[in-house]
Amino acid sequence: MSGFIAVDWGTSSFRLWLINARGETTASSRGAEGMAQCQQTGFAPVLMTHLAKVNAPGDWPVLICGMAGARSGWAEVPYVPLPAPVSALAAGALRLAQGPVLGRDIRILPGVSNPDPAAPDVMRGEETQLLGLMLLGHQGLICMPGTHCKWASLSGTAITGFQSFMTGELFSLLANQSVLRFVMPEGGHVSPEDPDFLAALDQALADPAILSEALFPIRAAGLLGYSTPVAAQARLSGLLIGAEIARMAPKITGDGVTLLGQEGLGALYHAGLIRAGHQPRLADAETATKAGLLCAAKEIWSL
Amino acid sequence: MSGFIAVDWGTSSFRLWLINARGETTASSRGAEGMAQCQQTGFAPVLMTHLAKVNAPGDWPVLICGMAGARSGWAEVPYVPLPAPVSALAAGALRLAQGPVLGRDIRILPGVSNPDPAAPDVMRGEETQLLGLMLLGHQGLICMPGTHCKWASLSGTAITGFQSFMTGELFSLLANQSVLRFVMPEGGHVSPEDPDFLAALDQALADPAILSEALFPIRAAGLLGYSTPVAAQARLSGLLIGAEIARMAPKITGDGVTLLGQEGLGALYHAGLIRAGHQPRLADAETATKAGLLCAAKEIWSL
Numbered sequence: 001m002s003g004f005i006a007v008d009w010g011t012s013s014f015r016l017w018l019i020n021a022r023g024e025t026t027a028s029s030r031g032a033e034g035m036a037q038c039q040q041t042g043f044a045p046v047l048m049t050h051l052a053k054v055n056a057p058g059d060w061p062v063l064i065c066g067m068a069g070a071r072s073g074w075a076e077v078p079y080v081p082l083p084a085p086v087s088a089l090a091a092g093a094l095r096l097a098q099g100p101v102l103g104r105d106i107r108i109l110p111g112v113s114n115p116d117p118a119a120p121d122v123m124r125g126e127e128t129q130l131l132g133l134m135l136l137g138h139q140g141l142i143c144m145p146g147t148h149c150k151w152a153s154l155s156g157t158a159i160t161g162f163q164s165f166m167t168g169e170l171f172s173l174l175a176n177q178s179v180l181r182f183v184m185p186e187g188g189h190v191s192p193e194d195p196d197f198l199a200a201l202d203q204a205l206a207d208p209a210i211l212s213e214a215l216f217p218i219r220a221a222g223l224l225g226y227s228t229p230v231a232a233q234a235r236l237s238g239l240l241i242g243a244e245i246a247r248m249a250p251k252i253t254g255d256g257v258t259l260l261g262q263e264g265l266g267a268l269y270h271a272g273l274i275r276a277g278h279q280p281r282l283a284d285a286e287t288a289t290k291a292g293l294l295c296a297a298k299e300i301w302s303l
Numbered sequence: 304m305s306g307f308i309a310v311d312w313g314t315s316s317f318r319l320w321l322i323n324a325r326g327e328t329t330a331s332s333r334g335a336e337g338m339a340q341c342q343q344t345g346f347a348p349v350l351m352t353h354l355a356k357v358n359a360p361g362d363w364p365v366l367i368c369g370m371a372g373a374r375s376g377w378a379e380v381p382y383v384p385l386p387a388p389v390s391a392l393a394a395g396a397l398r399l400a401q402g403p404v405l406g407r408d409i410r411i412l413p414g415v416s417n418p419d420p421a422a423p424d425v426m427r428g429e430e431t432q433l434l435g436l437m438l439l440g441h442q443g444l445i446c447m448p449g450t451h452c453k454w455a456s457l458s459g460t461a462i463t464g465f466q467s468f469m470t471g472e473l474f475s476l477l478a479n480q481s482v483l484r485f486v487m488p489e490g491g492h493v494s495p496e497d498p499d500f501l502a503a504l505d506q507a508l509a510d511p512a513i514l515s516e517a518l519f520p521i522r523a524a525g526l527l528g529y530s531t532p533v534a535a536q537a538r539l540s541g542l543l544i545g546a547e548i549a550r551m552a553p554k555i556t557g558d559g560v561t562l563l564g565q566e567g568l569g570a571l572y573h574a575g576l577i578r579a580g581h582q583p584r585l586a587d588a589e590t591a592t593k594a595g596l597l598c599a600a601k602e603i604w605s606l
Binding site: 071079113114115117119120121122148163164165166167169170173174177178179207208209210211212213215216217219220221223224226227240243244246247 | 417472480
């Protein structure tokens with residue numbers, strides 16, 4: 001075979017790339033058929049549709065990372081426990097029995113778990129990005145903003161630790177479903193230069209335990225006419241991201257920190273890291289995903 | 304007149320008592336027609352139905368506390384700013400123009416606001432319970448568990464300060480709507496003796512900033528088979544309540560702390576206060592509400 005088909009199958013998105021043996025992307029396809037939707041409609045038909053769309057060579061195998069390997073995904077792939085070297089991730093990939101149906105060798109990469117009962121944690125998808133980052137030369141602490149932001153430690157060729165924060169989901173729940181929704185703007189995004197965002201960020205960086213008592217005043221400030229909806233949204237975001245970064249900043253060592261993704265949420269974490277006194281190295285999320293899938297594909301199929 | 308009609312009109316509940324001039328309750332009625340429902344159906348018909356149910360004497364006036372006085376309630380009653388003495392609350396009551404429709408003098412008590420732009424806060428309903436508590440001899444810090452738990456300071460005959468925490472609403476959002484819902488039991492209540500509740504409480508009391516990083520591991524512990532749904536629910540509750548009490552415990556002075564309500568959520572706060580080294584005085588919420596309404600009614604109508 002002269003290449004493989006790389007797939008990042010998340011909770012709410014599907015992305016596919018044809019990658020040749022030189023690591024070049026020759027075609028791609030993406031869709032909104034994430035795991036949540038495919039639980040209803042099936043996974044194989046979605047993959048077949050995208051394979052047809054890009055005229056995928058018939059002898060190329062498929063390597064999938066992300067939530068497709070979750071318990072409620074296409075097929076459950078057990079977590080690889082920490083510390084997780086590249087070789088363990090590749091070895092942990094599950095080959096689908098449905099392979100013949102699609103006429104291909106289809107494998108799903110495992111997630112990674114922290115089996116420490118005092119700090120249990122799991123990831124699915126990010127481990128592949130971390131593989132890619134290692135390949136691209138990143139070491140030390142990696143900040144991966146998202147619905148459940150992950151902070152992972154890379155050492156040599158292994159993922160040696162990680163922690164997940166629910167910051168993104170908390171923001172969404174509080175802004176859209178709590179009593180704070182009455183003082184939020186209709187949609188819109190927080191700007192990393194917003195002075196209310198930065199003030200809240202500083203406050204939570206200095207005193208992360210303030211979160212518990214600082215949320216209801218966002219509603220009260222709106223009721224009392226002290227605040228605008230845009231300011232309320234910025235303040236909520238700053239408090240949540242600041243409380244998170246305050247916990248992780250002390251763990252940034254001489255190796256520094258790499259920030260994966262600089263758009264949207266990534267820009268807010270960037271502002272937070274700067275505010276906490278750290279200048280992060282920057283990395284691109286899609287580049288990392290593709291590099292990680294290529295790295296694992298080389299291990300599995302000796303491309 | 305030889306008495307008055309006391310009403311506690313909250314977001315999701317309605318309670319009414321006939322109280323004579325000696326402060327005795329002679330009849331009562333309750334329903335689920337809270338403010339949220341009455342925004343659609345109207346407030347006057349609900350009040351009339353309950354008045355008829357208890358055969359309310361025609362010359363008794365009505366005194367209402369709670370969310371009926373909110374901007375989206377029956378009629379907006381402006382907040383009385385801190386410090387709020389009894390006299391200011393009574394003087395701030397709004398007499399409804401609709402009085403003649405129902406043939407009665409109907410008034411709604413105001414809420415209280417903290418106008419400090421650095422710590423804006425509001426309450427509606429709790430101020431009446433605080434009035435009652437003052438009358439019953441309570442002073443110092445008062446803990447009032449609820450969806451938005453309030454901690455208020457009483458000094459002499461005035462409310463001198465308060466802070467609101469979204470702990471109850473956060474618990475509900477996280478347990479029912481976040482990714483943690485997958486590891487929660489179907490309904491059920493957390494027991495204040497549950498060892499997982501107490502362990503999480505201790506952890507958050509010792510390090511309240513841990514909240515941000517301790518939530519996702521509840522999900523991970525379930526996925527990895529380290530935890531039961533009941534333990535996950537208990538842990539979530541302990542972390543949230545512990546993080547709140549950790550912020551307020553340092554503010555408990557020689558006057559001690561009074562806990563309003565010992566059932567359900569109140570029992571969890573009771574356990575938390577004990578764990579933080581404080582033995583709260585206990586007070587009953589309904590008794591406080593009725594005492595507060597009676598106190599204000601005496602000021603308004605010289606009963």
